[in-house]
Amino acid sequence: MNINEILIKEFKLKEYQIENAIKLIDEGNTIPFIARYRKEMTGEMSDTQLRDLFERLTYLRNLESRKEDIMRLIDEQGKLTEEIEKSLEKAKTLQEAEDIYAPYKQKKRTRATIAKERGLEPLALMLLLSKNIDLEKEAFAFVNEENDVLDIQTAIEGAKDIVAEQMSDDADIRKYIREYGLNHGLISSKAKNEEDSVYKMYYDFSESIKDILPHRTLAINRGEKEDFLSVKIVLDDQTMIDEIAKRYTGAQNEGNENILFEIAQDSYKRLIFPSIERELRNHLTEIAQERAIKVFGQNLNGLLLQPPIKEQVVMGFDPAFRTGCKIAIVDKNGKLLDFTTVYPTEPQNKIEESKKILKNMINKYNVDIISIGNGTASRESERFVAEMISEMDRNVSYVIVNEAGASVYSASKLANEEHPDINVSIRGAISIARRLQDPMAELVKIDPKSIGVGQYQHDVNEKRLTEVLDGVVEDSVNKIGVDVNTASYSLLEHVAGISSSVAKNIVIYRDENGEFNDINDLKNVKRLGPAAFKQSAGFIRIPESNNPLDNTGVHPESYEACLGLLDKLGYSLNDVKNGNLEDIDSRVKKYGISKLSDELKSGEATLKDIIDEIKKPGRDIRDSGIKPVLRTDIMKLEDLENDMILTGTVRNVVDFGAFIDIGIKNDGLVHISQISKKRIKNVSDVLTVGDIVNVRVIGIDLEKGKVSLSLKNVPQNKETEAI
Structure with missing residues (x-):
């Protein structure tokens, strides 16, 4: 069995792509590193392709190993024949190989x-x-x-x-x-x-x-x-x-x-x-x-890559009935400013008292947005919040966020380390506030399985689910990059090449020595050796560095090529720092990318990535996404009418449709048949968790509290007009 030939045929790739990808994987390189910094070698294979290839490669190698074991075991019985050898050679699955072995397998007494x-x-x-x-x-x-x-x-x-x-x-x-x-x-x-x-x-x-x-x-x-x-x-x-x-x-x-x-x-x-x-x-x-598992992974990716709401003071509002609503206010950097508990819901119904307390806190800390968790008592709390802010002179809005896993985080070791003197119940409100400011940085603190954005996730193989979701988190984190001077170790441990222990060592080094000022300072971190530096350096960001390249996705191994590129195009590092590269594309076109590649001895794909990165140092690809829907009022199910057009947020994507938060108690359902005029096979091909879409009401069931929605013939924003 020629594994390479099988992979070439199955993945419809060229021989050099498969050979190089396998070589890079076997050398211990991470998938994000290979996908981002070895494009010439792999023919620009994506992280998804590389993970699929790695899984298939592992299966085929296991199959080959099992065939050899079976051949040896049959041979030891003196029963190996040329026919059996040929049958094993043809076997394409582990099941076929086991079928061949079945007559020779040591059986229980039958x-x-x-x-x-x-x-x-x-x-x-x-x-x-x-x-x-x-x-x-x-x-x-x-x-x-x-x-x-x-x-x-x-x-x-x-x-x-x-x-x-x-x-x-x-x-x-x-x-x-x-x-x-x-x-x-x-x-x-x-x-x-x-x-x-x-x-x-x-x-x-x-x-x-x-x-x-x-x-x-x-x-x-x-x-x-x-x-x-x-x-x-x-x-x-x-x-x-x-x-x-x-x-x-x-x-x-x-x-x-x-x-x-x-x-x-x-x-x-x-x-x-x-x-x-x-x-x-x-x-x-x-x-x-x-x-x-694939649906869960796609949904998790969408959730992690939701645009952050930056430079806003946020009040986290964790709804509840009997035990009261937990409140936490965090500053623009996510630092806890204040917290309390109010009782505006059943059975206490201390509405006016709660309004007074929260209004004072909002004014004291200049709160911009209230982030409400979508769990128990969410809509009752939303009604209270909408009424409260309508009575205020301040420009305050609110948004409903997915609170799945907040309670898991609250009781975790990490939460205890971050907030040792804060009650467990308040920690959930802190998480809900921070999820709005930086969804990814907060969500990586939680076991991905606890984030409820899948279908039947509790019925699947836990080991396999963990493997896939860990890969999704790793790819998402490395697509964005991580500020090494502000990131928690829970975020740093998802950077390619950095283990949990090394992530903690980075934080310890930062605490003892102050901020990192240069990418090479990472080499001073305990147990962060040359291999880990090579894998991780391109995904680390240092905004405070004197070298603006340290705040880009340009890998240190390409700094020399980048400096040569700037020189040939008539730029300097100061131009990168000050954002003076507006006409770089025209200069590259005039000089010729192939000529630059030859002279700088750097691949064209790598040079194109370098050019994209130096245009906007410190850029966050999430910023181009659609921001969450901010509301100031509330809508009840009874307010809805058929054919009403509403704006909502995709909360979950499943095989049979998508659940959309349109501001009422229960999310509305867009069935797969109502997503597009064209026939679609997978909902996830069109919609992603976090998408903001316009929908039309096509069915209201007051008794069951359910709403049916449609995207067909509904005008969309530019970002979703493809629907």
């Missing part, structure tokens, strides 16, 4: 192994290799009290069990039935009782295995786990049995067709189908889980 122990294997071979066998007559010779074969029937049943297991272990038969199931099988669910539940649509449900949508698979699995549903795979059993019998009958055992058909029936129903059913269910679950 009916067949017991029969073999009793010396009945020759009788089984007669069934397969002799014509017109008189089974009872032949079986009589195997009756033996010492072998615990007490009568003819015991001998016959033992022989049949041996043949049945041989049929079950036949790799070709298993492959045929598995592929038949994938292409023609059904998954069916029935209600275990008629009790009303969220699984009602699956009480009498059937769909083809190849067509079932991933979120339905996960819903069925959960319904089965919660004992609402009984689930099974449906195949054409007779076709399967006929196929097995056909493969085991022929000229060599003419006359034994009836008994072999009977054995095929037993083998299929008792051994093969239960195993294949598990495999097909597992296959569907794996596909569904991968899809759910």
